[in-house]
Amino acid sequence: MNPQELKSIMGSGLLSFPLTDFDAEGNFHKKGYIERLEWLAPYGASALFAAGGTGEFFSLTADEYPQIIRTAVDTCRGKVPIIAGAGGPTRFAIQCAQAAEKAGAHGILLLPHYLTEAGQEGLAAHVEAVCKSVKFGVIVYNRGQSKLYPATLEKLAARCPNLVGFKDGIGDIELMSSIHLRMGDRFAYLGGLPTAEVYAAAYKALGTPVYSSAVFNFIPKTAMDFYKAVADDDMATQHRLLKEFFMPYLEIRNKGHGYAVSIVKAGARIVGHDAGPVRTPLTELKREEYDALAALIDKLGPQ
DSSP states (O other), rough: OOOOHHHHHHTTOOEEEEOBBBBBOBBBOOOHHHHHHHHGGGGGOOOEEESTTTGGGGGGTTHHHHHHHHHHHHHTTTOOOEEEEEESHHHHHHHHHHHHHHHHHHHEOOOOOOOOOHHHHHHHHHHHHHHOOOSEEEEEEEBBBBOHHHOOOOOHHHOOTEEEEEEEOOOOOOHHHHHHHHHGGGSSEESSSGGGGGGGHHHHHHTTTEESSSSGTTOOHHHHHHHHHHHHHHHHHHHIIIIIIIIIHHHHHTTTHHHHHHHHHHHHHTTOOOOOOOOOTOOOOOHHHHHHHHHHHHOOOOO
C-alpha cells in the first residue's frame, strides 16, 4: 500500500487498536492474538492498529514487536488493513518502522518518543528520520512530550511526502483547529484521545470525523453503532450511549493511572475474549471496578 492509499483509508470509517495478548506469565500469546483479530476483523473497522497504545507498545521488546506485526498482517490479510505502532527513541522507532514495512503492514502510527523533553527542531528531526527510513505511509501522533505545532508540521509535510496523517491525543481545540486550517487536505486527520467517543462530535465539527475506538475491543457492535450515529449526526443515539455507557465508563477509567488500557483488557475478559494481564507498570482494575464495568457491559446487550 502506498502512502496515498493509507491516507484514503484514514478518510472515513472507525479505526481501532487491538489489545496484545499475553499469557499468565506475561509473554506474547500468539494463538490468543490470532483469535482476537479474527473476532474483530468482520465488525467493519476501516483499519486496525497493531501494537499501538492500547496494544501496550511501550512494554514490547525488540524481539516481540516484529512477531506481533507479522501475526496481525498474516491474520488480517484480505480482511482489514494493519497499521503498526512505532515509537520510542529515534533509532528504535526506525527499527520498528522498518520491521513493520518488512512484515507487510500498510503504514505506521508514530507514537511519542517518551521521556525527554524536546523542542520543535528536535521533534521534527525525529519524525523526518523515521519517515525517510521507510517508503510506506506515516501518521504522526501528537501526545505527551511529542507536541508538534502547525509551522513544524508544514515543514515536515514538505520534506516527507509519506507523512500523510495526523492523530491528536492532546485535546487542545485551538491547536487542532490551527493545524487543520493550515494543513488542509495535505493530511488525513484522526481523533485519538482516550475514549474518543466522548469527543467525537466536537472533532467532527473541526473537520476530523474519523477516530480510533478502544472500546471496540470488547463492545464492537456498540462501538460501530456509536460511530454510525456520529457519521449520521444522530445526536439522540449519541447522547443515549454517552449517558448510559460512556460517562459511567469514564468514571471507572479515571480511578487509576494507566486504566485507559487496563479497563479495556478487563472489558475483553468480561465478554469472554481474555487478553491476559497488563504488563507493569500498568495495574489491573480492582474487584469493585471490574464488577461495575461488567454491569455496564451487561446493560448493552449482545455484541
